[in-house]
Amino acid sequence: MGPGQAQVDWGEASVIVDDQVVTGQMFVMTLPHSDGRFVAAYPRATLEFFLEGHRRAFEFFGGVPRRIVYDNLKSAVTKVLGGRARALNETFEAFVQRHLYAAAFCNVGAGHEKGHVENGVGWARRNLFVPTPRTPRMGLRAGLIERALCHR
Structure with a gap:
């Protein structure tokens, strides 16, 4: 992929919250040409967190890629129409x-x-979530996002 291209995906990761293992979601955006990587942790893979992950990645990278490649994730696609045509969630399309x-x-x-x-999802899982991070419930999201953003 050339400059101005990005790829996005969700990945699962475990954390220990108040002595219980909890599975959360990692939003990952990579820039293949420069090998740039952004990771943020969220409790769930919702549209709200999906869009927030994009905004934070754009800020982190200092701009918006010209083209972003996705799989057929439910956060964005409401229906696969055939070939590469997709019916998109209206909020995502906007x-x-x-x-x-x-x-x-x-x-x-x-x-x-x-x-x-x-590969970026695998890297984040191996480098940010091993050993399994511990956090109190109140600091779950803030602590994981801070941990994720400290690593590029």
Whole structure:
């Protein structure tokens, strides 16, 4: 992939909250050309957190990529129409239009088409969540996001 291209995905990670193992979600955006990587942790993979992850990644990288590649994640796609055509969640579609980038989607079952971010999810899991981080419930989100952003 050339300059101005990004890939996005969610990944699961475990944390220990008040002595109980909890599974959370990592929002990961990578820039394959420069090997840039942004990771933020969230309690769930919701549309709200998905869009927040984008905004924070854009701020972190200092701009918006021209094109972002996704798989067919429920945060963005309401229906696969065939080929690469997708019916998008209206809020996500408005977000894409407001930020002036092209959203591209992998073929169904072809996650390897965005292998750079898949590797980024693995990197984050191995480097940010091993050993399993501990945090009190009140500091869960803030602590994990701070931990994730401290690593590039």
